[in-house]
Amino acid sequence: MEKATRYWLTAIFILTLVTRLVLAFVIPNFTYESYFNLRQVEHIHDTGLPLYQDELSYNGRESRFLPFFHYLLAGFSFLMPLELVAKIIPNIFISLITILVYLISKKITNNDPASLISAFIAGFMPVLYFTNSFTVETLFLPLTLFAIYCFLNIPERKYLALYLVSFIVLSLTSTSTVLILIGFGIYTLLSYLEQKQIRNEEKELMLFSLFLFVWLQLLFFKKVLINEGIEFIWQNIPPQIIQSYFPEVSILQAVVLVSVVPFLAGLFVVYQSLFKVKSQRLFLLISLVIATTSLAWFSLLRFNFSLSFFGAILAILFASFYYDLAEYVSKTKFPWLRRYLLAITLSVLILTIVPLALSTAWKQDTPTNQEIAAFQWLEKNTPPGARVASTLPEGHLVTYYSKRPNFMDDQFSLIKNVKQRFMDLNTLYTTKFQTQALNILEENKVQYLVLTPSAKEKYGIEKMEYLTQPCFQKIYDLGTRIYSIKCNLEETMSI
Amino acid sequence: MNTTPENNNKNNKTFQKMDLLSKYYDHLLTHKNWCFSLILLIVLGMPLLSNYWQNSPLIMGPESYYHLYHAQEISWDNFYYWPLNLLQKALPESTLILIPLILAVASVLIMLQLAKRIDLPEKLTFFFMALLISSPIFIFTSITLSAHSLFFFLVLSGFLLLTSRLKVFRYLSIILFALATFIDTFSSIFMLVLQATYFYYSHKEKVLTTICLMVTFSLTLFNYLVLQLPLQLGPFYPQRLLPELVSDLGGVGGIPLFTLLLAVIGVFMMWKEKKYHWTYLLLLVGIGAYIQNTHFIFLLALVIIFFATMGIIYLFKNQWSIETLQQFTALILILGLLFSTLTYLGRITNTGPSADEAKVLTWLKENVPEDQTIFSLPESSYYIEYFSNKRPLFEYQDSEREKDKVNLTQTLLTSTYASITFPLLEKNNLSMIYIAPKIKQTYPNDKGLLFLLKNERFKLVYSSEEAEVWVFK
Numbered sequence: 001m002e003k004a005t006r007y008w009l010t011a012i013f014i015l016t017l018v019t020r021l022v023l024a025f026v027i028p029n030f031t032y033e034s035y036f037n038l039r040q041v042e043h044i045h046d047t048g049l050p051l052y053q054d055e056l057s058y059n060g061r062e063s064r065f066l067p068f069f070h071y072l073l074a075g076f077s078f079l080m081p082l083e084l085v086a087k088i089i090p091n092i093f094i095s096l097i098t099i100l101v102y103l104i105s106k107k108i109t110n111n112d113p114a115s116l117i118s119a120f121i122a123g124f125m126p127v128l129y130f131t132n133s134f135t136v137e138t139l140f141l142p143l144t145l146f147a148i149y150c151f152l153n154i155p156e157r158k159y160l161a162l163y164l165v166s167f168i169v170l171s172l173t174s175t176s177t178v179l180i181l182i183g184f185g186i187y188t189l190l191s192y193l194e195q196k197q198i199r200n201e202e203k204e205l206m207l208f209s210l211f212l213f214v215w216l217q218l219l220f221f222k223k224v225l226i227n228e229g230i231e232f233i234w235q236n237i238p239p240q241i242i243q244s245y246f247p248e249v250s251i252l253q254a255v256v257l258v259s260v261v262p263f264l265a266g267l268f269v270v271y272q273s274l275f276k277v278k279s280q281r282l283f284l285l286i287s288l289v290i291a292t293t294s295l296a297w298f299s300l301l302r303f304n305f306s307l308s309f310f311g312a313i314l315a316i317l318f319a320s321f322y323y324d325l326a327e328y329v330s331k332t333k334f335p336w337l338r339r340y341l342l343a344i345t346l347s348v349l350i351l352t353i354v355p356l357a358l359s360t361a362w363k364q365d366t367p368t369n370q371e372i373a374a375f376q377w378l379e380k381n382t383p384p385g386a387r388v389a390s391t392l393p394e395g396h397l398v399t400y401y402s403k404r405p406n407f408m409d410d411q412f413s414l415i416k417n418v419k420q421r422f423m424d425l426n427t428l429y430t431t432k433f434q435t436q437a438l439n440i441l442e443e444n445k446v447q448y449l450v451l452t453p454s455a456k457e458k459y460g461i462e463k464m465e466y467l468t469q470p471c472f473q474k475i476y477d478l479g480t481r482i483y484s485i486k487c488n489l490e491e492t493m494s495i
Numbered sequence: 496m497n498t499t500p501e502n503n504n505k506n507n508k509t510f511q512k513m514d515l516l517s518k519y520y521d522h523l524l525t526h527k528n529w530c531f532s533l534i535l536l537i538v539l540g541m542p543l544l545s546n547y548w549q550n551s552p553l554i555m556g557p558e559s560y561y562h563l564y565h566a567q568e569i570s571w572d573n574f575y576y577w578p579l580n581l582l583q584k585a586l587p588e589s590t591l592i593l594i595p596l597i598l599a600v601a602s603v604l605i606m607l608q609l610a611k612r613i614d615l616p617e618k619l620t621f622f623f624m625a626l627l628i629s630s631p632i633f634i635f636t637s638i639t640l641s642a643h644s645l646f647f648f649l650v651l652s653g654f655l656l657l658t659s660r661l662k663v664f665r666y667l668s669i670i671l672f673a674l675a676t677f678i679d680t681f682s683s684i685f686m687l688v689l690q691a692t693y694f695y696y697s698h699k700e701k702v703l704t705t706i707c708l709m710v711t712f713s714l715t716l717f718n719y720l721v722l723q724l725p726l727q728l729g730p731f732y733p734q735r736l737l738p739e740l741v742s743d744l745g746g747v748g749g750i751p752l753f754t755l756l757l758a759v760i761g762v763f764m765m766w767k768e769k770k771y772h773w774t775y776l777l778l779l780v781g782i783g784a785y786i787q788n789t790h791f792i793f794l795l796a797l798v799i800i801f802f803a804t805m806g807i808i809y810l811f812k813n814q815w816s817i818e819t820l821q822q823f824t825a826l827i828l829i830l831g832l833l834f835s836t837l838t839y840l841g842r843i844t845n846t847g848p849s850a851d852e853a854k855v856l857t858w859l860k861e862n863v864p865e866d867q868t869i870f871s872l873p874e875s876s877y878y879i880e881y882f883s884n885k886r887p888l889f890e891y892q893d894s895e896r897e898k899d900k901v902n903l904t905q906t907l908l909t910s911t912y913a914s915i916t917f918p919l920l921e922k923n924n925l926s927m928i929y930i931a932p933k934i935k936q937t938y939p940n941d942k943g944l945l946f947l948l949k950n951e952r953f954k955l956v957y958s959s960e961e962a963e964v965w966v967f968k
Binding site: 160200201204205207208210211212214215218219222225226227228229230416417420443 | 735738743752756815824827828835838842939941
């Protein structure tokens with residue numbers, strides 16, 4: 001790599017990282033689902049084991065997940081406080097995407113400016129701007145790109161070993177690794193249709209990857225697979241909210257989140273590669289795009305996640321587009337335009353991508369400090385083991401900050417009657433009838449009820465009508481209200 | 496499918512290059528009979544021992560009790576149950592478990608003999624047998640009174656006789672094939688395809704070919720039209736296409752996921768070889784029958800396992816560019832298949848009936864009038880029939896025909912309102928309710944029928960652990 005390129009790449013990486021870290025620290029707290037992972041990391045830090053038997057979630061349940069991400073972050077938590085780790089390390093991981101996108105783009109185009117532009121796009125892709133998200137995807141995405149890069153360099157022994165290591169780690173990080181396998185399958189099919197030979201090493205690696213992945217998933221998710229069968233894919237999400245996890249694929253939303261320029265450029269490159277140039281290297285990337293899109297279309301992969309991956313691949317494909325564009329301009333009557341092409345492209349990208357990225361970061365759904373304070377108050381002022389009802393996303397705040405059993409949270413796997421439970425939770429926040437609410441609270445042994453400003457906004461309510469004395473005593477009221485349940489329902493005498 | 500000894504040697508040499516596993520493979524190949532016997536002993540013995548220690552009935556599965564019940568009384572329209580009827584009268588009930596075990600062991604021995612006779616390559620036989628014996632569906636079929644285990648035995652015996660040098664034996668095979676047509680229509684069609692393929696490739700005597708095929712075809716038609724044998728027996732379990740196919744997804748039988756993956760590889764690789772195109776026809780027939788009724792899984796599994804065997808042979812016939820990767824892939828395959836089988840063995844003993852269920856249902860036989868209809872889960876219908884000698888609301892395999900009774904069952908189990916449940920119970924004259932342990936596992940006790948049992952109109956008359964009998968007054 002040339003010195004100048006190295007400097008520019010480092011600059012892009014640092015710019016991306018600094019922007020992300022600034023946003024991560026300016027925006028308070030973490031996204032709701034992050035608190036589940038925080039708790040897991042904390043538990044591994046304390047005991048060395050993941051929390052597969054959770055006494056607090058759903059008032060006691062078994063859970064299963066792949067623990068590599070949590071173990072890795074737990075290792076970092078010995079060096080610095082956990083909340084600092086959770087803000088810094090995931091953002092470092094995501095920022096590494098810039099370097100990986102550069103490397104893959106360079107491999108495909110062998111052109112530094114094009115690859116640097118791709119790196120810049122990846123660094124500011126709006127859909128990747130979840131700066132306060134402490135989730136597995138922050139490790140999964142860069143690791144997947146690393147695995148792809150190693151796969152593209154397979155004839156070299158060093159990369160073979162690196163690919164194997166990265167794939168094993170991926171299989172222990174997220175079940176979404178199946179995306180790579182499906183991508184491989186489509187890649188094989190495309191190569192066969194275009195009568196292009198796949199190297200023996202690639203075939204062997206793909207087969208090995210398939211069997212290794214399946215075996216590891218069977219080991220970890222044996223019980224989930226037996227109980228839930230193929231519906232394991234949809235993670236036992238209640239049917240009432242499954243649309244929010246697997247919404248219908250919206251082209252407009254996709255264009256906005258990955259930004260219009262990379263989207264259109266990506267379409268162009270896909271068309272060129274499939275029907276004109278037929279570059280086998282691009283086949284692999286295009287196969288991954290097809291895999292991601294298909295899985296999202298058939299509601300087999302969460303839309304947001306598939307869009308993140310899609311965005312990263314589009315960033316890489318942009319290099320090919322830019323390279324082709326530069327070559328084309330050179331051959332036109334205005335070859336002098338080529339000198340300004342980089343500046344023009346960068347300007348367009350900065351104007352279209354950066355504001356969207358910052359806007360996406362600002363729109364992250366995080367609890368306020370005030371809400372967190374309420375949950376922390378619960379820990380100090382309620383008996384241990386007292387069950388607390390809150391909205392679905394806030395369930396993790398109950399277990400993480402309040403250290404109390406929650407009514408429900410978004411880890412639905414292996415939970416029985418999840419549909420009914422979700423209905424009950426909604427009823428608690430929407431019913432006007434005290435008897436109905438007390439019935440649900442009593443059945444589920446709930447002793448405290450939390451009403452945050454976020455809950456009010458979500459349900460479009462200012463207050464809950466039935467929360468009156470003597471059955472509901474308000475014990476906390478600083479924006480967020482906490483109620484203690486004082487009544488039981490009794491059977492009336494039959495006449 | 497015939498290979499020369501030279502080819503066999505060449506292929507075996509290729510396998511020997513895999514240093515890590517090759518010496519074990521050679522050893523297993525040499526002692527394959529012992530190897531298969533040991534595997535059989537373990538996979539068949541474990542569930543039975545487990546049931547024995549728990550004092551549960553050794554005979555498991557609703558299909559077993561379906562056959563036992565229907566064999567109790569012989570008439571012209573179920574005369575094919577006569578051998579089972581004889582055995583039921585001659586032997587104690589617990590010893591009837593020997594029937595499927597003997598059929599399984601005999602089938603394995605016949606398969607090995609047949610493979611030798613038709614000169615199947617050793618490694619094809621070895622891998623096919625290993626995959627078959629360790630597959631959950633074979634294990635389940637071999638420890639329950641399954642019509643398919645008898646069918647498998649009869650067809651294998653028929654082909655063994657058909658490949659005999661003696662003309663008498665070859666003609667005797669027609670009898671065995673004829674007996675095999677008394678299972679169900681789809682199985683007979685499956686057998687017809689096998690026979691037609693065999694005769695096409697082996698160019699046997701025209702007379703024998705004609706008689707054999709005509710007898711099979713005619714009996715199939717006769718059994719379907721006159722005796723009214725079903726298109727397919729069962730189903731005896733809720734029909735879930737994927738879980739019943741892949742045992743790792745919680746099905747009662749099925750094949751391991753790894754076997755399915757290997758079969759997919761085999762399907763793609765074998766397409767180039769014309770001599771195997773007949774197996775694709777068999778696969779299509781199998782898939783069609785399976786979609787119609789998941790009870791066909793055993794026969795479909797045989798075809799899938801064949802493709803999986805070819806998949807293994809394709810994967811390991813040549814040395815890979817990355818040798819270590821080949822060894823690790825082989826290791827993962829072995830571990831994966833082992834894992835699936837062991838996981839299955841760990842849960843198969845919950846198939847039922849448990850000792851408590853048998854006890855409660857036997858109580859029903861002795862304490863409830865004969866004409867009483869018993870309400871329970873449809874899956875328990877066969878246990879109710881056999882142990883209590885009473886009529887269930889409907890037999891599970893009649894679910895398609897008795898849709899109104901299926902809906903009635905669902906309503907009764909889930910309705911929490913006495914105003915809905917009580918009139919339905921009265922109208923359908925359902926005063927005896929058998930609460931199987933599965934009902935308590937599936938339905939919440941604060942809703943539906945389990946909640947309504949607290950009403951004074953219900954009275955618990957007998958129970959044993961989780962199994963209960965309630966009377967509705």
